[in-house]
Amino acid sequence: xxxxxxxxxxxxxxxxxxxRELEARVDGDQGAPGAARELCAELAASVDRAMRLAGEGxxxxxxxxxxxxxxxxxxxxxxxVASVTDAGPLNDGLSWRKYGQKDILGAPYPxxxxxxxxxxxxxxxxxxxxxRAAADPLLxxxxxxxxxxxxxxxxxxxxxxxxxxEQESPxxxxxxxxxxxxxxxxxxxxxxxxxxxxxxxxxxxAGGYGYAAGGGLGxxxxxxxxxxxxxxxxxDAFQPxxxxx
DNA sequence: AGCATTTGACCTTA
DNA sequence: TAAGGTCAAATGCT
Numbered sequence: 001x002x003x004x005x006x007x008x009x010x011x012x013x014x015x016x017x018x019x020r021e022l023e024a025r026v027d028g029d030q031g032a033p034g035a036a037r038e039l040c041a042e043l044a045a046s047v048d049r050a051m052r053l054a055g056e057g058x059x060x061x062x063x064x065x066x067x068x069x070x071x072x073x074x075x076x077x078x079x080x081v082a083s084v085t086d087a088g089p090l091n092d093g094l095s096w097r098k099y100g101q102k103d104i105l106g107a108p109y110p111x112x113x114x115x116x117x118x119x120x121x122x123x124x125x126x127x128x129x130x131x132r133a134a135a136d137p138l139l140x141x142x143x144x145x146x147x148x149x150x151x152x153x154x155x156x157x158x159x160x161x162x163x164x165x166e167q168e169s170p171x172x173x174x175x176x177x178x179x180x181x182x183x184x185x186x187x188x189x190x191x192x193x194x195x196x197x198x199x200x201x202x203x204x205x206a207g208g209y210g211y212a213a214g215g216g217l218g219x220x221x222x223x224x225x226x227x228x229x230x231x232x233x234x235x236d237a238f239q240p241x242x243x244x245x
Numbered sequence: 246a247g248c249a250t251t252t253g254a255c256c257t258t259a
Numbered sequence: 260t261a262a263g264g265t266c267a268a269a270t271g272c273t
Contacts, residue, residue: 098250100265113264117249129264 078143094148096128108134116150124150 095117104111109132116124126148133139 097248099267101251102263102265105262111263115265127264 078141094126094150104131107131116148118150122150124148126150 096114097117097119098112098114100113101110102113111129111131113127113129115127116122118124125146127145129143129145131141131143133141
């Protein structure tokens with residue numbers, strides 16, 4: 001089954017990204033024990049090896065993108081995020097305005113459509129779709145289309161520590177998510193500079209960043225909790241039949 | 246008053 | 260023709 005290999009590769013890709021992110025965070029955390037840093041490096045290396053193995057069963061080494069948009073060669077960047085709280089703003093550091101919501105055939109949850117708040121004022125063409133994963137109510141699949149060309153995105157891109165910034169100073173007006181029991185958490189934004197036709201069609205899974213009102217990663221959840229989210233994603237990779245990708 | 250969200254209708258695509 | 264994506268009027272919130 002090619003889809004299984006593709007899903008596995010995709011999940012591993014996301015795991016690697018998360019491992020590197022955690023590694024970077026641990027490196028910047030003076031209080032983190034050396035063993036934790038070594039573990040992070042080992043985790044990243046292990047996932048990388050697993051990705052190579054998974055890639056052998058998949059010509060591209062990455063999951064291909066399905067759907068009309070992908071077939072048309074449009075920009076598409078998919079991110080899976082995990083929510084660990086029942087309340088919290090959907091915050092990726094950028095301003096989104098919801099313009100639609102649709103029930104998707106076969107999906108238990110509706111899909112919400114967002115576009116950049118500055119679409120009309122600055123001509124920013126970025127849009128995103130947010131849909132709760134069928135397999136796990138705490139996971140959200142976020143698909144970005146187009147590139148942010150607004151001033152806000154440019155300012156965020158210039159910041160050397162984007163993750164930290166977005167967690168320390170969330171925008172005053174945050175677009176609320178879909179009307180589900182659980183609100184999507186914060187998550188890293190895709191590159192603001194990605195340009196439509198130049199950006200390859202990729203399916204990337206990035207980490208679940210626990211959002212807590214009092215702060216960023218670790219406010220409510222330690223490494224153990226973060227890893228729980230990781231392995232929640234990992235377990236999904238071995239259940240492709242419940243994946244909504 | 247201005248802005249965001251909701252939601253039914255319309256458009257596009259396979 | 261069905262399903263997904265977008266529009267735009269109505270409504271709510273600050």
